[in-house]
Amino acid sequence: MTIAKELEKQRSVKAKRLLKDENIYFKAEEFWLNKKGCPIGTVPIRRLTQEQLQNAKDASLSMANKSLAEDIIDVHPQLYGDSRTRLYSHWTVNGGQKTGCYNNICPGFVQLDTEVPIDYAFPKISRPMYDDEELLIQIYKDQDYYLYIQSMFSIGFWPETMFNELRNGSQVVRYGGQAFTPAGQQYSPPMGNGNFQDGNPHTTCHMRQVLYGVGYNTEVQPDESLVQTHQSRCYHEGSQHNAHDDYWDYNFLFGGGGFC
Numbered sequence: 312m313t314i315a316k317e318l319e320k321q322r323s324v325k326a327k328r329l330l331k332d333e334n335i336y337f338k339a340e341e342f343w344l345n346k347k348g349c350p351i352g353t354v355p356i357r358r359l360t361q362e363q364l365q366n367a368k369d370a371s372l373s374m375a376n377k378s379l380a381e382d383i384i385d386v387h388p389q390l391y392g393d394s395r396t397r398l399y400s401h402w403t404v405n406g407g408q409k410t411g412c413y414n415n416i417c418p419g420f421v422q423l424d425t426e427v428p429i430d431y432a433f434p435k436i437s438r439p440m441y442d443d444e445e446l447l448i449q450i451y452k453d454q455d456y457y458l459y460i461q462s463m464f465s466i467g468f469w470p471e472t473m474f475n476e477l478r479n480g481s482q483v484v485r486y487g488g489q490a491f492t493p494a495g496q497q498y499s500p501p502m503g504n505g506n507f508q509d510g511n512p513h514t515t516c517h518m519r520q521v522l523y524g525v526g527y528n529t530e531v532q533p534d535e536s537l538v539q540t541h542q543s544r545c546y547h548e549g550s551q552h553n554a555h556d557d558y559w560d561y562n563f564l565f566g567g568g569g570f571c
Contacts, residue, residue, distance in 0.1 A: 348426030355428040395432040422467040439514040488565045503566025509549035519562035532561040
């Protein structure tokens with residue numbers, strides 16, 4: 312399918328869903344001066360300075376995975392000059408040594424949505440004990456690897472040809488939090504909301520209804536006996552279990568204050 316046809320298909324599907332659901336997370340008027348986004352056939356791509364490009368390259372080199380495509384909700388002051396929570400993507404096929412980057416800084420991730428850029432800054436974030444803001448994120452394998460949010464916005468895709476090692480599937484699926492300490496800084500940054508209280512999802516960053524794909528168009532919950540967790544003196548994981556209740560299902564808490 313060509314990108315032009317995919318854009319038109321997405322515009323049609325989104326318009327129908329918006330008629331049914333007025334209470335969606337993203338609204339164009341919250342982000343764009345023209346209240347609409349980009350015209351059909353064009354997509355938003357941010358201009359970056361040379362310094363921002365170098366900072367993004369340094370962060371990409373810290374990724375240790377051999378081959379991956381991932382979606383991240385992150386704060387990256389070096390890249391964007393602020394502390395806003397944004398949507399990110401990252402890919403590499405050799406642990407970031409020669410390939411890969413954040414977002415669409417280098418050829419790889421193909422932006423499709425005309426309203427939601429890959430580095431979208433969220434207008435609302437959770438406040439412990441007050442407001443829980445959630446976002447449904449999916450990486451869906453069709454011919455290529457598509458990134459969806461809220462089951463409505465196809466932000467873009469990574470072409471299948473980029474990941475030859477994944478043609479027959481992957482042996483490992485990773486989910487959770489990660490933190491990056493820029494060169495020259497002594498202390499690690501917070502993860503999640505910077506607070507970790509095991510057993511309390513209303514004060515601690517969490518994921519729920521975690522699923523992964525098996526075969527064609529089949530999603531399953533993680534097998535708890537196969538899950539491996541990793542903790543450190545700075546960051547923690549807790550309450551990892553399957554509630555089997557159609558709300559939490561497989562879920563866990565993660566985060567920490569950093570500064571160590």
